Amino acid sequence: MSAIETSQVHLHIGGFQLKNVTLSIPSEKITAIVGPNGSGKSTLLQTMTRLLVPDQGEVLVQDKPLPQYKTMEFAKTVALMTQSKHTIPNLTVGELVAYGRSPYKRLFDHSNQEDKDIVQWAMEVTHTLRHENRMFHTLSGGEQQKARLAMALAQKTNIILLDEPTTFLDIAHQLDVMEMLVKINQAYRMTIIMVLHDLQQAANYCHYLVAMKKGEIQKTGNPKEVITAEFLKDIYQIEAKVRLEDEDYVNIMPLRKL
Ligand SMILES: Nc1ncnc2c1ncn2[C@@H]1O[C@H](COP(=O)(O)OP(=O)(O)OP(=O)(O)O)[C@@H](O)[C@H]1O
Numbered sequence: 425m426s427a428i429e430t431s432q433v434h435l436h437i438g439g440f441q442l443k444n445v446t447l448s449i450p451s452e453k454i455t456a457i458v459g460p461n462g463s464g465k466s467t468l469l470q471t472m473t474r475l476l477v478p479d480q481g482e483v484l485v486q487d488k489p490l491p492q493y494k495t496m497e498f499a500k501t502v503a504l505m506t507q508s509k510h511t512i513p514n515l516t517v518g519e520l521v522a523y524g525r526s527p528y529k530r531l532f533d534h535s536n537q538e539d540k541d542i543v544q545w546a547m548e549v550t551h552t553l554r555h556e557n558r559m560f561h562t563l564s565g566g567e568q569q570k571a572r573l574a575m576a577l578a579q580k581t582n583i584i585l586l587d588e589p590t591t592f593l594d595i596a597h598q599l600d601v602m603e604m605l606v607k608i609n610q611a612y613r614m615t616i617i618m619v620l621h622d623l624q625q626a627a628n629y630c631h632y633l634v635a636m637k638k639g640e641i642q643k644t645g646n647p648k649e650v651i652t653a654e655f656l657k658d659i660y661q662i663e664a665k666v667r668l669e670d671e672d673y674v675n676i677m678p679l680r681k682l
């Protein structure tokens with residue numbers, strides 16, 4: 425089953441267009457969306473999460489067209505961590521992560537034990553528990569990124585979309601987040617769809633790759649097969665060496681801009 429399918433999606437926004445986007449994102453796998461700055465990756469995520477409505481075409485989530493979802497039902501199915509760098513005033517990390525539970529709140533049922541346990545779990549897996557009582561805006565960029573990830577995880581959805589989850593993180597924390605996402609994908613069979621700029625991470629941690637350029641899908645498939653020197657030339661206009669090391673590790677060495 426596909427987690428998300430798009431069929432001939434067209435969308436105009438300002439001077440930009442998503443053109444004829446037809447995709448099938450596999451369920452219970454990790455998918456990377458890659459492509460140059462301004463190629464439409466974040467716009468695509470927004471059309472998949474009802475923040476933008478296509479001019480033409482259809483988006484299905486778990487085989488159901490987006491317009492058929494009720495707001496709370498959708499929030500229990502799909503979580504989105506945006507690329508937004510806006511700071512969030514006057515909230516502690518614990519309060520922010522607890523917002524992830526909003527879709528499950530009932531009248532007169534402010535915080536049940538299950539909500540508390542899930543918020544605790546989300547902070548533990550993202551290693552943000554030590555910041556629980558800190559004000560969000562006082563955290564470093566990387567710490568904020570992890571707290572926002574915890575909030576998305578606390579939504580406990582089948583599908584999670586992450587727009588550049590490793591931006592702002594040092595190399596150790598990047599690996600930490602990627603390994604955490606692999607564990608979550610395996611343990612909970614959560615479908616993870618993320619925008620990544622690091623192609624080496626896309627190749628080595630993701631099962632499926634979607635490459636965009638100028639609002640169109642250029643290529644999809646197994647990242648280890650898709651990411652070649654030719655592909656890097658086509659998508660990014662760079663010369664690079666791509667080597668498969670130790671049988672299974674893709675090593676990408678950018679050489680120069682063409
Ligand atoms: N609300 C808007 N009004 C006008 N133009 C927009 C709007 N939203 C996006 N765009 C334009 O659409 C294009 C695609 O934007 P998008 O944010 O999807 O790119 P992206 O692939 O996520 O890039 P990046 O890697 O830099 O995050 C960009 O040129 C952007 O300026």
Ligand SMILES: [Mg+2]
Pocket residue numbers: 465466467507587619
């Ligand atoms: Mg973006």
